[in-house]
Amino acid sequence: MQQCSITVGLPVYNAMPFLPEAIESLYNQRARNFTVLVIVDGDNDGSLKYLETIQDERFRIVSQPNHGLAATLNRMLREAGTGWLLRQDADDVSYPTRIERLQEYILQFPDAGMFYSLAEYYPPKRSLGRFRSTRGTPHELRKLVQSGYLLSICHPSVALNVEKTMAIGGYRNLLHAEDADLWWRMALSYDIHLLPEVLIGFRQNSTSISSRNSRTQELHGLYAQYLLLSHLSGCRPLPLSEISQLLESNISANRTQAKQQLRHMNMHLAAKQYGSALTAFIRSLLASPAYLIRRMIDELLPLSNIANGISPDLFYRRKEAFWP
Secondary structure, three states: OOOOOEEEEEEEOOOOOOHHHHHHHHHOOOOOOOEEEEEEEOOOOOHHHHHOOOOOOOEEEEEEOOOOHHHHHHHHHHHOOOOEEEEOOOOOEEOOOHHHHHHHHHHHOOOOOEEEEEEEEEOHHHOOOEOOOOOOOHHHHHHHHHOOOEOOOOHHHEEEEHHHHHHOOOOOOOOOOHHHHHHHHHHHHOOEEEEEEEEEEEEOOOOOHHHHOHHHHHHHHHHHHHHHHHHHHOOOOOOHHHHHHHHHOOOOHHHHHHHHHHHHHHHHHHOOOHHHHHHHHHHHHHHOHHHHHHHHHHHHOOOOOOOEOOOHHHHHOOHHHHOO
16 A cells, blocks of 8 residues: 555544444545554444444554553554544544645645644534634744643644654543643644634534543643643642642532533434423523633634633642642
């Protein structure tokens, strides 16, 4: 097979019934010169059996005992065999021009560390909105990170320069926030470029990490921000176990509930459960009107300064506790 510059990395963990549509979206790419590395990270739902029916020399199927997402993605980086690893999750859909547009951007910015695109919730005709994504030039993204905030980027929309990603340590085992932790390290070391187009459909479903672990994801996201601030201030970070209570005191239960209910709304819309969708929307509004308004502003005015995390001042005011 002719060597190509892009490997699509598809981690799979009990991915049925959405996996076939994800695979089909790769068959439907206008570009053809790419390979696909599928790592089945444990399986008890028939995902591996389905994958074994694929007869396409571009696909490499690997099965392993369950090691978790970060370890699986690091294995993909080691075994990609190409210069770029394009992320996709097993329940998401790459639109037909995705790889073609990425190839064009790689030629234009060959020294980039990472590319990402916009993403819409899937299926688009039965879901509302787009993934809340930070937008800006590489310089603007770096400046935002240097101010102490995290980038908001849809993980399955990303393409990573394999060599540069490995140089900054790859994915660290920060449960449900390994992506946000990688973005800040990448932004400080290399250029991150946005492809300002919707190139992937991001599915919200009840078995996804975000749906099942929203509270843990919030906690580990704050820890990723703490690691960033530790790096910027030259202080040694404490392990999560020693400051988890400090971090949890900054998590708004109402905001977490509002965010979760918006996810439920889109899941109900996708299932054509319109009454339940309306109920979820009302619950989101009641839980945190401020969050819902902020989310609507981000949707309607996407050029605003979208970032993740809390004010860095909330960390610095308790510097003695966070950096004793």
